[in-house]
Amino acid sequence: MQTLASDQIEEIRRQANLIRRRSLRMVHRARMGHPGGDFSSADILSVLYFGVLRVDPARAAAPDRDRFIMSKGHCSGALYAVLAAAGFFPLEQLESYMAPLSPLNGHPDRNKVPGVEACTGALGHGLPIAAGAALGARIQGAGWRTFVLTGDGELQEGSNWEAAMSAAHYGLDNLTLVIDRNRFQQGDATEAAMRLEPLADKWRAFGWSVAEVDGHDHGALFQQFQALPLEAGKPNCIIAHTVKGKGVGFMEDRVEWHHKVPSSEQLEAALRELGEASP
Amino acid sequence: MSVVTDCRQPFGAALERLxxxxxxxxxxTNDSVGSSNLTSFRKRFPQRFVNVGIAEQNLIGTGVGLANSGLLPFVCGAACFLTGRALEQIKIDLGYGRANVKLCGMSSGVAYGPLGPTHHSAEDLAWTRVIPNLVLIAPADGPETAQAVEAAARIEGPVFLRISRMPVPDVHSLDYQFEPGRAALLREGSDVTIIAVGTMVSRALDASDLLAAEGIAARVLNMATIKPLDRDAIVRAAEETGAIVTVEEHSAIGGLGGAVAEATAATHPVPVHILGIPGVFAPTGSPAWLLEHFGLTAEGIRAAAAGLVARRRNA
Known part of the structure; x- marks a missing residue:
């Protein structure tokens, strides 16, 4: 099994930090966004785009590309930051986040942003689409893979469980669901709002192969992605245990940072804590 | 006019030819295999047949994902469940996403008769018509259904095909060519225009015969494409005939009639009499009984058209 060289790990760590720095600046400028979830998913996105996904910004619509669907579309700040860093569009465009007529809408539009596979933001849409894409690859005998990142609160939407059934029924081991298990949703802890646990058991009971991993450990995430499929004939579920607002002490595990906008002082404090030079 | 067709038959045959x-x-499909007339398709193309079970949100999502993978999905289910149960997926994944997916809503209107309002689809045109990018086609007879399936496959983007199970006679000439977005002029006339869709087109033609016997020349348009609407044909009808009756096997709110009224209101405000199900849940009854009950008959159309003409003559 391939392991990451230390310089690759370092690059993934650096890119994750850039996702946090850039997305927080975007939210601050736009006066709107979802920084808590941007930060909990930043490491997952960095590992995917700088270590796992077979995508090429120069051929963003190539038929044989891996598909990545950001089901938790409210974390568009993190998604746009990683897509720009990966070369899908110029970094300067991030400054237009949610500005009038910007392609960078608050929730991603696949027809406006290269590299965006689905219009998400209404929760519970990504997994059914990902299951369809994976099934389509299978029907066509194609080797590309499909990845989908959902939030955890999002799993309260019943559409996910419809897709959970059909992905297992069709044995889609070319499909990988990553759950950003940051334990918070908009209004409360997930377990207080609507209990998700025992989450791994639920996915196993639906016929998926499940792995659990520290969602901020780049090496461990990479290892899990290298180990795909976890089990032949079963769709893969990777529960990434994360911290909402990860990386900035005053944001971590605080439900209000789901969609709180930092003040200029908070932004500067956060950037200082995240460290490294601008951006 | 002698051929009578359950449009699911030409639908299935056309899909298999494609x-x-x-x-x-x-x-x-959402386990709607027989009722979408897909039994033969499943037998002939088992690798290209997907049953997601009774799960309409996943049905639409799966279709959109299949399109993303490079395939051309025809997503089939009873119109009531297909549209109502998964409306947000239709709005976002299909409309907003401009997915190249063909929704095939079967057994529309009150075709399920005494099974009742749970199974009636009297709302689908209203709640899909407001979704941008979505093309809406409701063919009127067997040959038009087959052509609509082929046209849907050619259109790059989302299409909703509204397919009836209620047997209908052929209403078009043998050389008829369906063109998306273009109304078909089936009967010329200058006193009033009847604009009909789907199962109501043959009844509109029958109504025009009744009107002719009264000395009223009624133009008949088959508005098979509800969206994009053939505004030119509607404006011409308003200008040249001065009054319009619309008729659809659908709620009188928000469907064809609403579309025609919207098209005429600002610049060609002629009287528009909208015939449909009048904003109520249907009582128990067979399809034929229900259509009679709601006046969606040749006589009902005739009376509405004659009423508009009389009003103008008395004005």
């Missing part, structure tokens, strides 16, 4: 030539065609 699938023979185009390996990208897949059929997707």
């Amino acid at each position: 699938a023979e030539d185009n390996p990208r065609i897949v059929a997707v």
